[in-house]
Amino acid sequence: MARMTVVDRDGKEHAIDAKPGMKLMEILRELDYGVAAICGGLCSCATCHVFIDEAWVARVPKKQSDEQDLLNELPDYQPATSRLSCQVDFTEALDGLKVTIAADT
Numbered sequence: 001m002a003r004m005t006v007v008d009r010d011g012k013e014h015a016i017d018a019k020p021g022m023k024l025m026e027i028l029r030e031l032d033y034g035v036a037a038i039c040g041g042l043c044s045c046a047t048c049h050v051f052i053d054e055a056w057v058a059r060v061p062k063k064q065s066d067e068q069d070l071l072n073e074l075p076d077y078q079p080a081t082s083r084l085s086c087q088v089d090f091t092e093a094l095d096g097l098k099v100t101i102a103a104d105t
């Protein structure tokens with residue numbers, strides 16, 4: 001089990017256990033303050049939008065074009081830190097990751 005810090009929409013930090021081998025979205029949608037992930041990970045709803053802490057951005061695998069296309073449509077898109085959490089594999093290498101849940105769009 002790895003650890004992760006999740007900042008909810010009210011700015012409150014939560015330290016949680018996170019199981020490597022899952023999509024980041026799958027971890028976050030289990031939380032009361034997590035993501036809706038309406039499309040279930042098909043990269044079509046953007047309700048799994050999160051901001052990766054700047055200290056971790058370089059360690060998270062790069063975006064694919066379909067994820068980028070959807071992110072471009074979001075009003076609160078941040079080029080450096082925005083990700084669709086359904087497109088990010090949570091691995092042991094991300095133990096300690098910090099993410100912030102984006103506002104509902």
Ligand code: FES
Nearest residue numbers: 039041045046086
């Ligand atoms: S869950 Fe819909 S885009 Fe990620």
